[in-house]
Amino acid sequence: MKDQLHISEQVCFPVYVFAKEIINQYRPLLEAIQLTYPQYLVMMVLWEFEEQTVNQIGEKLQLDSGTLTPLLKRMEHKEFVLRIRSTIDERIVNISLTDKGKALKVQAASIPGKLMEAMNLSTEDLLVLKNIIIKISKK
Template structure:
């Protein structure tokens, strides 16, 4: 049971590291880290989101999220503000520059599919399996 090659956790860890390395050169062109990229993807979907819901959606704690959002703000990609309905709530919005970056990023998913070089059905099944595993582990 303790053989490293039989451990699902090690396969997921190794695949995650390899995925990060594959994304790195693509994201360097956008001057984004992977975590910054997933924040931007969420904002490209929703334009504006509370910091709390952003953290919940991306499974990131405030200790990770706050400096990440500050860096994105310093790059001019997002604006942080207080909610008009509740001043305790911090809201993150895309800046014009952040919205414009979406155009450059649109090619990345296809480039990653090419690198994976697997049938789309296998990749979809893999994602669905990971999603189910995450749901079970988050209980």
Template sequence: MDFLKLEDQACFPVYALSRVLTAHYKPILEGIDLTYPQYLVMLVLWEHQQLSVKEIGEKLLLDSGTLTPLLKKLESKKLINRNRSNEDERVVMINLTAGGTALREKAKAVPESFKCSLGLSIEEMVALRDSIKIILERTKQINK
């Protein structure tokens, strides 16, 4: 095995798959007027209702420079509110608006549409997710 050949790299198929899957989401998410990164932010907020920008960044592995424009766009769509914390004005809290909460109902169809569009079974999707999670957790431990 020649580890300086692209086809022998472990990271390239992961990178390529990430790009392909993200692009695959695009037509599905157009139905709810979200980009893939915006969808990820909304998933986190639908689960937690209110989080700080820092907490969202930690959950999504995004820095504030990447996250801030996403949040501003979601705010302009009236899906979220950004407010300074009463306890610490340096902390910006993000919470869902009524529109953001209502969008969750429309978004319920996204995972099934995505799975079906790929022709994967639930078992295959779970196995893929679980394998990737193992590698992510290991790399988080190494990078601490």
């Protein structure tokens, strides 16, 4: 009988190692455009939806405002985004792209392909992996 507490029997450990590896593969690609991985995720949301509140970004990325606020301040300092407090409700902060943030999308366009190449994975491999992860993480 196998001991379920051996590291080799765990599903979570290779998933953890894989997640770290993906971030490590992204790092040099993102450093070239002055983004961290969490900042890249925010930029992808904004490239898709243009303007979002902090809460909307947090919902999409499953991050709380305590994590997002300092990250967004750093992005504003780099002139990638604007943070504008709502005049209707001061608790709401709207986030929008600057021209510099919009232009960054062109530079970032090659990142997914470079990542697939670096990890030696096909589009089909990634699609299967993504679907399995989505299936597991649905609540």
